[in-house]
Amino acid sequence: MASNAELTDNDITQLVIYAAQQTAKTWSRLSSKRKYPAYGDPQEEEWSETNADKWTCGFYPGMLWMVYHFTGDDQFLTWAERLQDGLTEVQHNRSTHDVGFMVFDSFGWAYRITGEKKYLPIIRTAAESLMTRYRPIVKRIRSWDNKGWNQQPGDDVTHSFLVIIDNLMNLNLLFWSAKQFTQPAWYEAAHAHALGTAANFLRPDGSTFHVVEFHDETGEVLERRTHQGYADDSCWSRGQAWAVYGFTESYRHTRDPELLRAATRAADYFIDRLPEDAVPYWDFNAPVEEGREQPRDTSAGAIAASGLLELSLYTGEKESRYYGQAQRILKSLASDTYLTRGDPKAKISSLLLYGTIGNPDK
Missing domain, CATH: 1.20.930 (Transcription Elongation Factor S-II; Chain A)
Structure with a gap:
């Protein structure tokens, strides 16, 4: 019931x-x-x-x-x-x-x-x-081609190899295609990338970095930072949602316990930092300013809820926690507070309000 x-x-x-x-x-x-x-802007009928x-x-x-x-x-x-x-x-x-x-x-x-x-x-x-885009020496799929993104004067960007947490979401194409077209090298590449993400993006508390820059010939980590989050050491909530969903999906394909541990660590961090109505702010660590609430990100909530529902299938004693928290998020997203049908002034033909594509007011 x-x-x-x-x-x-x-x-x-x-x-x-x-x-x-x-x-x-x-x-x-x-x-x-x-x-x-x-x-799109909720007050406009046209989409970007x-x-x-x-x-x-x-x-x-x-x-x-x-x-x-x-x-x-x-x-x-x-x-x-x-x-x-x-x-x-x-x-x-x-x-x-x-x-x-x-x-x-x-x-x-x-x-x-x-x-x-x-x-x-x-x-x-x-x-x-x-x-x-996969480099066997690095064991990663390159995300961005713009070497030295966010570089400082005098930085050597010759060997810059940029990877973002979002890239977990593209592994499903390789995992699925590896089986469909009998291409074991594709599976191995996706598996290596997922494990490398768990090893290099997850912090001890289960939060994630957004961007990790590797050396393209050694695989050494050169720098960890952010592009869409509040700060390099903060946790961008949509990036954390990608981690919950992406590690869970990678576990589905591999049954590698290390990826299941990564999924649960990311999920626990996400859940433990949700506000009362379970819809996350755009960054879990952005400071609360007097008289101004940080923007929400309903897309982060929806992504995480999807990942949590699947994660609940694999986690035994934690099943009720992950399933229950997914339902909590979805119930809130489906309310008049966040669904566009609850706002009589909303003109855009989206489903949800308050999706934060990027917050420039860092």
């Missing part, structure tokens, strides 16, 4: 209906069927749109596939295929680790939902593209 902090079956049904309505409304508001919604070269471009096609899966409405299938067509060339993009986000959240869902084999060559090529 559902507790007061748990979504009921009727709650979930109503949320799916609302998600379908908002997803359809977004389709009607796109300026072009070769543009992809990224973020991107081309098929930004890390978020696969998300909305993925939403269309999911809504089709849950509703069976062929209109969403038609829209998903039409918008996804514009992402076909992304499979060849070797300039970003986010090819996993971009292709597996679109073509990956297309295959898993429909079973259509026409999507497989695109997924395979995307995995091949991602593998070009």
Whole structure:
């Protein structure tokens, strides 16, 4: 029986209906069927749109596939295929680790939902593209190509190899493709990257760094810092959510106990620092200023809740803790405080309010 902090079956049904309505409304508001919604101001009807070269471009096609899966409405299938067509060339993009986000959240869902084999060559090529960013000596997949990002005058950036915590989320493409296409080297690369992330991004208290710079010939850690968090030694909540979700997903594929330990450490830190309503602030360590509350990040909450639900399947005595905390987060996100339908002034066709894409007021 559902507790007061748990979504009921009727709650979930109503949320799916609302998600379908908002997803359809977004389709009607796109300026072009070769543009992809990224973020928006709640007081504006228009989305900030991107081309098929930004890390978020696969998300909305993925939403269309999911809504089709849950509703069976062929209109969403038609829209998903039409918008996804514009992402076909992304499979060849070797300039970003986010090819996993971009292709597996679109073509990956297309295959898993429909079973259509026409999507497989695109997924395979995307995995091949991602593998070009793997450096065996470092045992990591490079995230960013801009060597010496945030460098100081006089810094030697010749051997800079940048990795961000977000990169865990792109490993699913390699793990899945390794099995689908019988490519054990892809599995080994993804596994090595996940273990390296656990070893070099997790602090003793379970919090995470955002960016780690390695030496591209030795794998030595050169520096740890942040790009989207409050400070180099703070904990950006969406990065922590990537860790909860990403380590859990990597454990699913590998059953490596070290990755399960990493997932639980990241999860415990996240849970223990949630505010009363369970929706995290954008950074767990950003100072509280008098008369000004730090921005929330509902996207961090949603990502972590998804990871916690899966983590609860693997953790025995902690199952009720992780499942219960996931439900606590989701219940709050589904309330009128955070769902767009609860704000009569909200015009944007999103599902949630208060997503913090980045907070420049550090």
